[in-house]
Amino acid sequence: MPLGQTTTARTLPPPIHSWYQFFTPTLLLDPMQFLGFLFMHILSIVSMVSTTEFKGEYSLPSKKSPLDQFEGVKTHLYRLGAEHENGTLKSFAYTDQGSPSLLDTIILSQWEDYAWKGHFGYDVTACNLKVVEGGWSFVVQLNDKWNSCVLKEHDKFLEPVGCLKPNCMNSYDELLLCIAQGDKDIPEVVPSTKPPKDGLLLIANAYPVEYGHIFLVPSATNQLSFFWDKRMFSLIARIASEVNSAAFRVFFDSCTSTMPDHMFFQACYFANPLPVESASTVAIYHGKATSAVHLYEIIDYPMKALVFTGKDVNTLANFVSEVSLTLHDNNTAYSLLISNNGTKVFLFPQVKNLATGCCLSAWECSGYFIYRAKYDFDRASENEISNRMASVTLQDGAFENLKNLCCAVADDLVM
Numbered sequence: 001m002p003l004g005q006t007t008t009a010r011t012l013p014p015p016i017h018s019w020y021q022f023f024t025p026t027l028l029l030d031p032m033q034f035l036g037f038l039f040m041h042i043l044s045i046v047s048m049v050s051t052t053e054f055k056g057e058y059s060l061p062s063k064k065s066p067l068d069q070f071e072g073v074k075t076h077l078y079r080l081g082a083e084h085e086n087g088t089l090k091s092f093a094y095t096d097q098g099s100p101s102l103l104d105t106i107i108l109s110q111w112e113d114y115a116w117k118g119h120f121g122y123d124v125t126a127c128n129l130k131v132v133e134g135g136w137s138f139v140v141q142l143n144d145k146w147n148s149c150v151l152k153e154h155d156k157f158l159e160p161v162g163c164l165k166p167n168c169m170n171s172y173d174e175l176l177l178c179i180a181q182g183d184k185d186i187p188e189v190v191p192s193t194k195p196p197k198d199g200l201l202l203i204a205n206a207y208p209v210e211y212g213h214i215f216l217v218p219s220a221t222n223q224l225s226f227f228w229d230k231r232m233f234s235l236i237a238r239i240a241s242e243v244n245s246a247a248f249r250v251f252f253d254s255c256t257s258t259m260p261d262h263m264f265f266q267a268c269y270f271a272n273p274l275p276v277e278s279a280s281t282v283a284i285y286h287g288k289a290t291s292a293v294h295l296y297e298i299i300d301y302p303m304k305a306l307v308f309t310g311k312d313v314n315t316l317a318n319f320v321s322e323v324s325l326t327l328h329d330n331n332t333a334y335s336l337l338i339s340n341n342g343t344k345v346f347l348f349p350q351v352k353n354l355a356t357g358c359c360l361s362a363w364e365c366s367g368y369f370i371y372r373a374k375y376d377f378d379r380a381s382e383n384e385i386s387n388r389m390a391s392v393t394l395q396d397g398a399f400e401n402l403k404n405l406c407c408a409v410a411d412d413l414v415m
Contacts, residue, residue, distance in 0.1 A: 079182030134382030275367025
């Protein structure tokens with residue numbers, strides 16, 4: 001996109017409304033995957049009818065009876081293939097880098113179906129975008145209908161399931177899919193079933209920041225009383241790998257929830273790399289020869305940030321988890337960006353802005369900002385955005401301590 005030019009263009013997957021468009025991507029899959037996907041979508045029609053027209057075993061419960069919330073609710077279940085001992089990020093659900101994965105196709109088709117039914121507050125693909133002039137090429141979006149509060153305020157746990165329910169989830173129509181760990185060598189799709197208590201619920205955000213915006217919410221047994229669950233982060237990284245799309249990004253904000261002892265993630269599809277992904281880096285952890293994790297510092301960027309990379313999903317997840325837990329224990333706010341199919345994690349430690357008392361979201365830390373007023377959108381500048389970033393970045397001494405901590409954690413992992 002040329003600097004300063006306003007556009008709505010996004011080189012993202014096309015809408016999947018027609019049956020022909022819906023099934024075209026799946027033709028690249030092997031016959032068993034295609035048949036499973038076809039079976040899943042046919043049963044989705046049955047499940048939609050059963051939850052809206054009939055009263056009985058498969059009907060949605062009344063929201064006036066909290067003890068029965070989720071009783072009878074069904075959604076599609078995607079079980080990941082069994083992990084192997086080396087923990088290498090590898091998907092079994094795509095044939096090559098040029099074809100869409102099964103999980104990617106399911107997520108987008110479910111999200112598009114939700115959009116086609118008119119549930120979104122607006123068409124985010126029609127919002128104006130522009131690249132701000134300057135060296136960092138920040139991206140800004142004009143969206144006068146965006147509701148930022150929905151990302152910061154959440155209802156209480158649903159009883160008895162114990163699922164953190166985003167405030168925008170006013171009905172169960174937003175529940176698109178559940179993903180859980182499987183025990184077979186290859187992934188499997190179970191159409192229209194009760195969500196297991198050890199999975200992740202994929203919930204559509206009715207006020208999306210970008211195409212495909214979803215919440216990834218741990219269900220009951222994964223929603224522990226602890227702030228951070230290593231198993232959950234490992235599952236998130238595996239999902240990012242399984243989606244196998246360069247456009248797919250996962251975000252986490254420690255200061256988003258009004259219930260800071262519980263976690264949830266978000267994900268969107270971005271047509272182009274986010275500005276921070278193009279920033280220069282310098283290695284700060286060379287590690288040992290056997291180290292599966294590498295650590296870098298972002299340089300020449302308005303806010304301080306670190307980058308963790310690694311191909312071993314378990315080691316990378318443990319690394320990020322240990323650092324995240326330490327930041328939480330020290331009451332340090334931070335955001336995460338997960339990209340490159342789960343093999344790269346950006347860490348943005350923050351302090352609250354003294355004027356607003358707020359932190360930046362993960363996509364803002366990454367260089368993507370939303371303006372509700374056209375006046376502000378037209379006048380967005382690199383200097384203004386840089387100042388917003390600088391207002392929440394760590395002081396030099398605290399950042400040096402964080403780098404030392406990360407290096408120590410990395411050493412412990414390879415001992």
